[in-house]
Amino acid sequence: MNEIRQLIWNGELNVLVSIDPSFLMKGSPKEMAVLRIRVPRETYLINYMPLIWDRIQDFLSFDPLNEKEKYFWFEHNGRPIRWNYPVGVLFDGLVASNATFATPSEIHLENAITFFRVHLVMGESLPSTVIPILSSSNQAEKFWFHQWKQVCFILNGSSKGIMSLSVNESRKFWRSVITRNFHDFTEISNKISPSRPRHVPIIIQNHKDLGTGGISQPTIRMAGVNPTLRDIEEEVFSAKEIIDAESYVIVAQGIEIPWDTALLDLYLKFRSFDGFLYITLVPKISVTKIFP
Template structure:
């Protein structure tokens, strides 16, 4: 197998989402001394995670709005259009999930910056997992490494590659994300995703509005056919939405399919996409 293309992996890594973060009006009145609070603008890496923004956002509202909040960071949460944002999803995936459905219905281009509300009260424990961090356990890092191990298992049938990494290398994966260090991350990750032969399956998750997340093993090759494409995988996993073309007929129009905020190349080999366009957790999130 070929090594990942650094031009592609770097372009994916450098993708960002402009965000405009405001306080909930009711909380702004109750918790700040200078209401209405200003908005906080930032460029969030698509491959990063909401918990990595918390300290920066909290400090901004302390400095610029006189925020009086003595609670733990684990009590802080974010929402978009009234829907809580799942902190264990990459930021780019969150943006696509919350913005794309609205745009597809209206025909309007995606709104930028992304309007997000930070909340300091009323943590929705029935909808979100509470982030609990301590000196020994970092929940976001722990979840990320669990995803890395799951991806490794789907590719090879074991997690030997991940478990054979030194503690320093395992730490380098998460610190690469938290410090936006492309070289540091890929120096380790390349060893996880390159194999001597074809992997057993490709780690992929598919998100369809109004449905549960679809995750099933998808082989990169079939014994009697060339490399499986993304279109092949979608037709297999979601036959009601994606129908393969035939020699005598073209398939009906497919739903909008996004990968990193752009229309996914349906004719691209699934294995190539997995090596070059996966999120840092090594899953294709489509």
């Protein structure tokens, strides 16, 4: 199982960050508005904000660390996206809904590089679905730790496991994410995660809902059972929706998952770096359009 976890941990995406022209002084070189980076699937976009600001600092028309009247957020294809989801989860939720990861001239090239294209923008008001990007250097760390407190409670019935970590262990835990230290991450996350949890921390997104709030977090009880995804079909799909599960593909960590997969096995192998298992529902017709 650790081999699968490490493959997921080492997974990366090509991300192209474009900067809104309003950020830059007049006459700035056009190439300053584009940044190409390799990003782990298991991280947050805002962990790269210092790199972005450093890249364009000599051409900025304002000081982002002292800007109090503007909000910053990321968009993809004109839609706000949530930085508080792992980069890989964002990608999984968008890749099947449109073909904007390659330019028209690149689509038919055999060796074309696929980029997750995001746009950093600012405005006087914030879209309702996103958390503002702050200048605080530990914003991501605080959010991530809060996620793990939720996960610990869902798994164990209390948050004692993570709250009892020493200060050094807590620092080591977050540092393992930043430095990509799989050994340290596994060592500490295993202290929090029981082999037989009471409930499974799961978040479900439909690819079309990533920017519109259509995210569900069902409570899946594990006491004495190990249900398959098929067994929890009603929890996967909203009770208000009449949907044929056979028309949908389940994607976790960029991989298509069979409906007969045991949920606990899926969680232990495919959970994300914040402790949650993210699954994305993708209509098969969308998959066919993008991957003929």
